[in-house]
Amino acid sequence: MMDTRHDRLVEDLAGRLEPVRPLPRPALRAALWIGAAVVIGTLLASKLAMIGLDHRAGRVDLWLAAAGGALTAITAAYAAFATSVPGRSPAWALLPVPAAALWIGASGLGCLRAWVAPPLDLSDAHEPVRCFSFLVCVSVPLSLLIVGMLRRACPLRPNLTAALAGLAVAGAAATLLVPFHPAEATASDILVHAVVVAGVIGLNALAGGRLLSKAPA
Amino acid sequence: MAASFAFGAGGFTPVGRAFRPAALESARGEARAGSGMALEGELAGLMAAAQRGDAASYRALLRACLPVIAGFARAQGVRGDAVDDVVQDTLMTLHAARASYDPARPFMPWLRAITQRRAIDRLRRAARRPQEVFDPLSYEAEVDPLPAPGAGIEARERGAALARAVAALPEGQRQAVEHLGLRELSLDETAALTGRSKNALKVNLHRALKALRASLTPGGE
Numbered sequence: 001m002m003d004t005r006h007d008r009l010v011e012d013l014a015g016r017l018e019p020v021r022p023l024p025r026p027a028l029r030a031a032l033w034i035g036a037a038v039v040i041g042t043l044l045a046s047k048l049a050m051i052g053l054d055h056r057a058g059r060v061d062l063w064l065a066a067a068g069g070a071l072t073a074i075t076a077a078y079a080a081f082a083t084s085v086p087g088r089s090p091a092w093a094l095l096p097v098p099a100a101a102l103w104i105g106a107s108g109l110g111c112l113r114a115w116v117a118p119p120l121d122l123s124d125a126h127e128p129v130r131c132f133s134f135l136v137c138v139s140v141p142l143s144l145l146i147v148g149m150l151r152r153a154c155p156l157r158p159n160l161t162a163a164l165a166g167l168a169v170a171g172a173a174a175t176l177l178v179p180f181h182p183a184e185a186t187a188s189d190i191l192v193h194a195v196v197v198a199g200v201i202g203l204n205a206l207a208g209g210r211l212l213s214k215a216p217a
Numbered sequence: 218m219a220a221s222f223a224f225g226a227g228g229f230t231p232v233g234r235a236f237r238p239a240a241l242e243s244a245r246g247e248a249r250a251g252s253g254m255a256l257e258g259e260l261a262g263l264m265a266a267a268q269r270g271d272a273a274s275y276r277a278l279l280r281a282c283l284p285v286i287a288g289f290a291r292a293q294g295v296r297g298d299a300v301d302d303v304v305q306d307t308l309m310t311l312h313a314a315r316a317s318y319d320p321a322r323p324f325m326p327w328l329r330a331i332t333q334r335r336a337i338d339r340l341r342r343a344a345r346r347p348q349e350v351f352d353p354l355s356y357e358a359e360v361d362p363l364p365a366p367g368a369g370i371e372a373r374e375r376g377a378a379l380a381r382a383v384a385a386l387p388e389g390q391r392q393a394v395e396h397l398g399l400r401e402l403s404l405d406e407t408a409a410l411t412g413r414s415k416n417a418l419k420v421n422l423h424r425a426l427k428a429l430r431a432s433l434t435p436g437g438e
Contacts, residue, residue: 009305010279013312019270020316085317086334087327154314156334 023153026081026088033077033146034172040141041176044134061109066178068103072171075099080146080164084153093160096167103171131177135196138173143200166201173200256374260285261324268315279308284369285325286332293336296361299343306335382432390425393418398426 023029075096082092146165155161174197260281266274283304290303310331318327383394396407397418404415411418 005301006283006304006308009308010276010283013279013308014272014276016312017267017270017272017275020268022268022319023316025319085319086314086330087322088330153317154310154331156330 023085026078026085029081029149030074030077033081033142033149033168034074036145037073037142037172037176040138041172044138044176061106062178064106064109065103066175068099068101068106069171069175069178071099072096072103073168073175074171076164076168076171077146080150080161080168081153083157083161083164084150084155086154086156090157090160093164096164096171100167100171103174107174132196134177135173135200138176139169139196139200142169142172143203162206163201166203170197170200173197255377256370257323257325260328261320264315264318264324265320268318268320279311281373282308282311282328284373285328288369289329289332290336291361293333293340295336295339299339303332303336303339306339307332310335378433379429382429385432386425386428389413389417389421390428393421394425394429397422 024032076099079092079095082088083090143165146169147162150161150165260278263274263278263281267278286304286307287300290300290307295303307328311328314331318324383391383399386394392411392413393407396402396410397404402410404418407413407418408415413421
């Protein structure tokens with residue numbers, strides 16, 4: 001009875017077989033996505049002026065936060081693509097942890113410095129709104145792109161993979177924000193960034209997880 | 218006898234006349250690993266062909282995977298009819314996810330990961346449905362009537378080892394084993410089929426069984 005049921009399914013699947021091209025390695029797919037992120041960043045750079053970067057160029061924590069954000073984006077993207085392939089260890093999810101610690105730590109350090117020694121050029125009240133808009137404008141296309149690329153594989157832990165994708169998107173967006181941020185990081189900026197980052201990761205995990213759990217189509 | 222077939226499959230290395238359990242166990246492990254590698258290579262080759270659109274290879278792959286998937290599911294704790302449901306779910310996921318298999322990597326971990334997730338999904342769904350147990354002792358003591366995890370793989374390996382050993386026999390002995398031993402034909406029928414005398418067939422069968430015993434028995438020649 002069961003053998004007949006299995007035989008029917010085997011025949012059905014074999015009858016519907018079409019050639020497929022094996023997916024590229026996770027590293028290559030992550031590199032493609034990071035390349036797309038760089039392109040989006042370049043396009044935005046052509047629209048926006050790099051405001052106030054000169055007088056902030058000497059801030060170590062700024063560059064540490066940027067490096068941490070970029071490393072988080074790279075490692076989280078690789079981890080997302082690695083965990084989307086069956087048989088790869090879920091321990092890859094730990095790969096972005098050190099970079100994320102550097103990113104969060106350096107961002108917090110910048111905020112602490114601004115609190116101890118407030119900068120002279122205080123940002124205006126609309127600044128957090130502009131940052132929020134920037135982060136959302138960058139995050140949405142990058143999220144759609146990475147979820148679309150991940151759906152081509154078979155994420156067996158869709159929520160984990162989608163959360164990693166969200167972390168990669170948040171890291172990339174925060175890194176791309178650095179050249180366009182007009183002033184020192186303030187507590188309100190950091191708060192806005194944290195809310196957006198958490199939102200991006202959470203939305204990716206929720207919506208992305210649902211999308212990925214139906215994958216592959 | 219069954220175990221000896223599996224043992225002879227992987228190219229057994231003689232360990233000498235004296236009985237040496239440690240060396241024997243080591244050789245047994247190597248033999249199993251060898252036959253496992255052969256199955257792994259075979260399935261990986263079939264999957265790569267399936268990715269190119271070869272339906273016959275794909276059909277052979279899926280059929281070969283059935284006992285393997287069932288074994289993985291049962292090792293995960295799935296029991297009874299649910300094993301067949303996991304097999305079905307896994308086959309469908311395998312079909313949908315076939316592009317995610319990298320031909321440069323081993324096939325078994327890929328298949329095991331899919332099976333484990335589908336088995337966990339099935340167990341979670343079952344756990345969400347409350348089940349009343351009226352006789353807990355009988356429920357706990359129930360013996361699963363289906364074969365143990367990996368039984369399908371071992372049976373397949375034993376069959377492959379026997380087929381290799383029979384194919385390696387000289388022509389006359391091979392014919393005697395195939396017709397008299399495996400197909401269970403009579404001496405007269407076999408003599409008519411092969412054109413050999415009945416006495417020659419008896420001698421060939423005797424020599425073939427001796428050769429098979431030697432090649433498939435642990436510690437044999």
